[in-house]
Amino acid sequence: xxxxxxxxxxxxxxxxxxxxxxxxxxxxxxxxxxxxxxxxxxxxxxxxxxxxxxxxxxxxxxxxxxxxxxxxxxxxxxxxxxxxxxxxxxxxxxxxxxxxxxxxxxxxxxxxxxxxxxxxxxxxxxxxxxxxxxxxxxxxxxxxxxxxxxxxxxxxxxxxxxxxxxxxxxxxxxxx
Numbered sequence: 438x439x440x441x442x443x444x445x446x447x448x449x450x451x452x453x454x455x456x457x458x459x460x461x462x463x464x465x466x467x468x469x470x471x472x473x474x475x476x477x478x479x480x481x482x483x484x485x486x487x488x489x490x491x492x493x494x495x496x497x498x499x500x501x502x503x504x505x506x507x508x509x510x511x512x513x514x515x516x517x518x519x520x521x522x523x524x525x526x527x528x529x530x531x532x533x534x535x536x537x538x539x540x541x542x543x544x545x546x547x548x549x550x551x552x553x554x555x556x557x558x559x560x561x562x563x564x565x566x567x568x569x570x571x572x573x574x575x576x577x578x579x580x581x582x583x584x585x586x587x588x589x590x591x592x593x594x595x596x597x598x599x600x601x602x603x604x605x606x607x608x609x610x611x612x613x
Contacts, residue, residue, distance in 0.1 A: 470499045477518050478508060483578035484558055485509045498523065506532050510579070538579035538594040540572045547591040553583035 475495035482490040486507040497503035505519040512534040520527035549567040561577040564570030
């Protein structure tokens with residue numbers, strides 16, 4: 438019994454040291470611009486930009502293969518910040534500032550088909566087959582995928598209602 442414990446301890450320590458050495462010796466340095474761009478992006482991983490997450494979008498922006506207007510939830514402020522970071526000119530004519538949205542299910546017309554449940558990238562929709570679905574507001578990124586696949590149009594994106602917890606002062610406008 439004692440020999441087994443000692444041999445496993447030695448084996449574990451040796452493999453741990455080898456893995457630690459390999460992690461330092463074989464480390465791949467990433468592009469620091471990608472990390473800076475990813476810090477600017479909202480981080481909601483919603484996929485509205487066409488990339489699987491904000492890391493993929495940041496890599497595409499750093500490579501110059503994606504426009505700075507790729508993130509719909511970010512709005513004009515994000516486009517201006519990305520343009521300043523990358524040193525490019527941004528066309529703000531097609532960018533709209535939108536209020537924060539969340540998906541809501543109209544329970545009276547939901548048939549429980551589970552299409553919205555299956556397509557939600559953040560698992561924000563709770564429900565089962567032939568049961569009424571509901572949305573976790575904290576997990577919803579308002580990507581709109583559930584709204585597109587709903588056959589009864591019972592899922593709609595609604596502005597987040599202003600409550601005491603979500604209300605905040607608006608930033609003052611700069612004098613021109």
